[in-house]
Amino acid sequence: MITKRVQSRYECGYCLARAGFITKLLGVYCAALQGIMMEKVVVIPMFLLLSSLTGVFPGSPTDIYVKAEEMVELYCPLNGEDNQRDAELIWTTHTSQEMDLTHNMSSAEQKRRDLLVHGRSLVIFKATAKHQGIYSCSRGNSSSQLWFRVTVNTKQRNESTHPQTCHTRESCTLICPNTPAENILNITSNSICQKEGETKDCYFTSVEEKDHGVYTCTRSYLYYGQIYNMTFTVLLDIQPKEKPEKYPVIISPHNSDVFPVYLGSTVVIDCKAVMYSDDDMMFWLSSDSFLETNSSFPVYYNYTNEINADKIQMTAALVFKEVSEEDLLQNYTCKLQTVTGRSSFVTIALAQKPRLSYVPLAVGIVSIVLVTVLTIIIYVRFQIPITLFLRDTVGCHSSTSDEKSYDAFLMCYKSDTDTGLNEYDRKCLESVLEERFGYSLCLYDRDVLPGEAVSEAVLDCIQQSRTVLLVPTSPETGPGSGLLSAIHAALVERQARLVFIKTEKTEGLRSGSLPHALQLLSEAGACVTWKGMRSMQPSSPFWKHLRYHLPAPQHAPKIRLLPQTSQDVTVWSNV
Template sequence: MMPLVFTLLCLCVLKMGGFSASVTQATVQSELQCHDWGVWSEGSVQVYDGEVAYLYCPLFSHPTLYSYNQTQNSRLSLLWYRHTHTQELEQPINLKLHKLHKDREYLWIQPASVLDAGLYTCMLRNISSCVKIGVKLEVVQKDGECDPRAKPHLNLTIPFQSERTLTCPDLNTLTLPNSTHSVSWYQSCRTTLFRSDRELKGDGLVIYRMLEPYTGLYTCVVSYQMNGRTLNFTRSINVTAVVPDVGPKVPIILNPASDQIFTVTLGSTVNLSCRVYLPHLYEEKQNIWWTVDNKTVEQLADPRFRSPEATLFSYDYGDEIKERILYVMDFSSDDLQREFNCSARNSRGFNTSRAVLRTEPYVPTLELGCGLGVTLALMLMMFVIYHVFWLELLLLYRSWFGSDERYTDDKQYDVYISYARNSEEEEFVLSTLRRVLEAEFGYSVCIFDRDSLPGGNLMESVLRCMQACRRLLVVLSSDCLCEKSISLLECRLCLYLHHTSRAPLITVRRRALSAPCGDIAELRNNSTSVRWHGARSERTDSRFWKLLRLALPLRPLALGKRLIDSTSSHSDLASVATRYTQAQTVSHSRRSKGGRGGTRHLGVRDRSGRRCEQKGRGCAICVSFQESRRIWGGVIATQWNTHLHQPVANGTTPYNMHNSNTAPGNDPGSDPSSDLCPCEPINNNLTNELQTTHC
């Protein structure tokens, strides 16, 4: 008997164990088959702390898939779970709590607190299927009775001059107790006394005539009693005024216009814009699309063509301007033959417009940019080169395009050097200035003490030497304008020649002058000034010699020494006198042929009926010049030998010679038997004019 009982007990235990294993396996299999839809994409549910909150199961937002009545017939159970950040697994919600209430597809929390925030999951399941989705609950603190930053639960548009009744959203879904409830309305969180065009009726707010001031955020607060507590339920409505649905409402295509041409570039991505004006139509969706050869982008199935959804360009009381862009990648010449149309449609009509395309002319932007960059770089480089080497460039230009003055005038020397007669200045002029100009640069230099003929009138000799030179160079120093010095005479003669015959002047300053006088200032103002910088200027390629060469006549380098030694200056001056005699003879013959109306040369004048004789030799040169009293002062009459012509009443001018050592009353020139030949003075209206004549 006992073995039989033991055997029956073992069989029962094995049977029950098999049943438990099968149930566990079925449960695991059902959990593995539960399809998770993730978190609801519409966003989280926001509720104020201490107010009533409800959660709607998003599975029923698609009636074609699930509806609450069908789930009851299919024996699908609706279960709610909660997942918090402190829990790893979903926990089933205890509906036995007084604050939690399940009503069909809603889960009510009366009231909600900060601890109730989290992720809630609604699940539909039976033995064969399972599906779930999550929805987030956010509990925020309320700023007073009304929060102006609240997210609206409903967006409502009301046409101008129309009537509309506002009802508190979700009020019908709220399971209210038998006790009474109240509804309070606010506009922009202000307790407004609704009158005139607005009135409170029951739980709603009636707007009899919609106006612009009535737009904004409306808030309704529902209050009721439950379990001895006052509970609140808050909802917000955003009211917007729109134009009425009257008049023509056909879409208007603004772009592309009838006369608009799109310029495209081959091989690039082309953007074609379609901009449409859409009049407001209540609760109606209006469409905008592109077609290529009468096919939409979806029908074309070409990856080169892409057209995103239309974007809002502007909004004006319900009237919208939307823009939709067609992107064509790697635009080719074959695409120019296609037909691109922009179309728009609503319940009132249809409109379309064709986009006209034209290739953009090729603009060599890269080539132009590179060329401009190279040009600017070259200009900058040339500017820097000219700024640094401007002297060398000027000398190079003169050597290429300059003219040699030796072939255009009858001058004997290139430069006349005037300096103070002291040991320091003489050493600089003879050892440095003369040596470099003659030996290194090939200039012919005239120095009066070296190249003048002995005897004769000093002033006339200096003047004759200066007139035989192309440039006049003055070495400035404190001693060059000493009283009764030859350097003073040279300086004043230089100024005279500059004012009368435009002789170019050059001044060389070795050091700063202690007290410059008026003559030196006038010299510097009318001359090219070059400064000697001591040891820095000794090299022939220094700035001093370059500036000096620039002021002197053009002369090629490496000419070597002069053919005639500078020490034999008397022969040079003799040749100069011979050339002047020949020039005078030619000029005299030309004037004889031309008569009195011929050209008059400076310092030479024919005297009809008289011959100039001097010890049996003809008159070679007659030199005349004039100078103001400011320059000459009063020292000429007693310092140098001059020929003074004074005008008389009948036009006849006697010839007188004054010597610095002879009194005016004992003038030997008054002797009629004098051997000196008289020369006719230049006719001038100025009185007390100093004229010097050399025959």
């Protein structure tokens, strides 16, 4: 009963306000008619007057529902007439009595009444029954006004429900409606969401059907240390996830592609597309004419399709049996015709590819062969000078230590003829090798202790040397054939290097004229010919050949061989 009386009271005030405003407007209109000449009679139908009032008084005010003790905001979007755009916005209340809230109410009075007028907004911080009624806003003295009817309820009504739609398996944020009051200085806000009394997160990482329902969204505002609430009802509707619309499309080739081909060759060009209906089709055109699928034609096409899940992969292959010059002048179009009407096409062309010339390839191969042969000839012809140059100048030789004491063991062997080296030639050989080229030689008559068994001493010298150098000498000196056979056996067993020096006369003898032991040694190692006086100079071919077959000198320190018998030990201790 009390609510009905209060409602009748503010509705009556609203009607009186409208009646008073109409009376004022009629007075202004009558005053304007007095200026018209008396001899002219102006007849204005009453319905025109009433129709002009429709812009001033709306058919009904905007209804705003608010829960008791909560905040509500009235927002006036009125711009006014052209000559009133800069005029001040005036808020008027028509609740118990008409009152200008803009000019007749101080800031302290507004705060006492839980009101705030700021810009286009009229904020009621805690709505009670005394705030229920009619409110209006106007721009200066403009005749245009906007009307609001505020109803305070203990429970929010359905008119304030805000619908929102989200899709399954997608993220979703419940939107608590924003109000212009957030732009008012010193007002900050945050929001919480509730469903059936249970506090929920306003953000869903992935919504499901169970999240459908009515949510209460409470937005809290902090203003000068006081918290004021606004409650909104949000109806969350969950819809199935919308599938993106798929359209058939040509994947390859691309429009304006040019394919290089050889004249007379067989060429196949695939046009690939993805479709979603069996009624879609793809075909080839030559200029403006359709190509056939009959393989008896010189140019035709065939197609294959592969059904994969919800899509169809189709391939239309354009086949040229033998590419002709006429084919090079045509444009070929692959067209995709669909039931949806979204047809697409690509146009391609052929270009003649120049024939490969084998002349550069042949010239290159011949050049490589000639260079290889020339390199081999030069190396074979100048193998010895090249090897000695790399060894002496560049230092290209093996430097790995083999724990040998001598570079070479120079041993004389008996010559059955007078073709051997004489004493002077042999001394010259030893001197040049040691002093001129830096070789460390093991000499029997110098580095073997007296009294040592000949065979054991020779074998020890071979063991301590990298190479065995056999020099022919007179029959009176040098080891016999039995020792030579032992030397050959030792060289074979230990894989030692052997250099066999011959003379010109020995070289002219037949291979069978040498003793068997010497014949085996000459065949086991490299042979170098001593040519008498012509071989004396260190720059002669003899020395080049000899150094080529000898290893590079290691400059190892000379070590005297230890004695092998008890008598030799006595002699060695007395030295």
